[in-house]
Amino acid sequence: MATKFEPIRPFEIPVEKTKVKRIEKEQVKRFFEDKNIQKAIDLSNTRGCYIFALRAGKGYTPWYVGLAKKSFKQEIFTPHKKDIYNGVLAQKAGTPVMFLIGSSKKSLLLEKEIKELESFLIFWARKANKNLKNLQHNKDTWGIAGVYNSDIGKPSNAAMNLKGLLNLKGKVK
Numbered sequence: 001m002a003t004k005f006e007p008i009r010p011f012e013i014p015v016e017k018t019k020v021k022r023i024e025k026e027q028v029k030r031f032f033e034d035k036n037i038q039k040a041i042d043l044s045n046t047r048g049c050y051i052f053a054l055r056a057g058k059g060y061t062p063w064y065v066g067l068a069k070k071s072f073k074q075e076i077f078t079p080h081k082k083d084i085y086n087g088v089l090a091q092k093a094g095t096p097v098m099f100l101i102g103s104s105k106k107s108l109l110l111e112k113e114i115k116e117l118e119s120f121l122i123f124w125a126r127k128a129n130k131n132l133k134n135l136q137h138n139k140d141t142w143g144i145a146g147v148y149n150s151d152i153g154k155p156s157n158a159a160m161n162l163k164g165l166l167n168l169k170g171k172v173k
Contacts, residue, residue: 003103003105003109003110003113004103005048005049005101005102005103005113005117006101006102006103007099007100007101008040008041008099008100008101008102009040009099010053010055010060010097010098010099011031011034011036011037011040011097011098011100012055012095012096012097013027013031013052013085013096013097013098014027014030014031015027015089015096020089020090021089021090021096022086022089022090023077023082023085023086023089023096024082028077028082031077031098032073041072041100041102042104043071043072043073044071044072044073044074045071045104046068046071046072046100046102046103046104047068047069047070047071047072047102047103047104047110047114048067048068048072048100048101048102048103048114048117049065049066049067049068049101049102049114049117049118049121050065050066050067050068050072050076050098050099050100050101051064051065051066051098051099051101051121051125052064052065052066052081052084052085052088052096052097052098053096053097053098053099054088054092054093054094054095054096054097055094055095055096055097056093056094056095060097060099061092061094061128061129062125062128062129062132063084063085063088063092063129063131063132063133064081064084064085064088064132064133064134065118065121065122065125065132065134066081066118067114067115067117067118068102068114069111069114072100072102076098084133087133088133101117101121122134122136144159144162145159146158146159146160146163147159147162147163147166147168148168
């Protein structure tokens with residue numbers, strides 16, 4: 001049976017409010033001490049993927065997709081990732097949130113599945129925000145004329161049939 005990753009609601013990330021919003025050590029500590037998060041997920045034992053996003057208006061914009069092979073607690077706020085988040089906060093308005101998609105399954109296959117999930121999430125996050133900060137899996141090197149990553153005009157009948165077969169509605173760019 002396939003691993004089922006559980007999406008957990010987005011959690012607001014506390015920020016230091018100076019001239020520019022920042023996530024520092026104290027805010028990370030507060031994030032992990034949040035009772036709502038502790039009730040929702042065991043951050044020290046759950047692995048999976050996460051999406052750093054900004055909430056503004058009525059929606060969310062993804063800015064970084066990451067994977068946690070060890071645990072969310074060990075990996076979502078490493079210094080390198082905080083630098084990415086703080087870089088976004090310095091340039092963009094909005095409330096920082098973290099989406100967690102996890103599994104507490106203890107399996108040797110889980111690492112492979114987490115990598116596949118990360119690629120999938122980066123693919124779709126990139127569709128929502130072309131300025132996604134991920135370096136890996138963030139560029140398409142291929143396309144299918146009239147179906148995917150294609151700048152041609154009207155799709156051919158074959159392309160339309162393929163889109164129907166794959167249930168791809170509208171333009172997937």
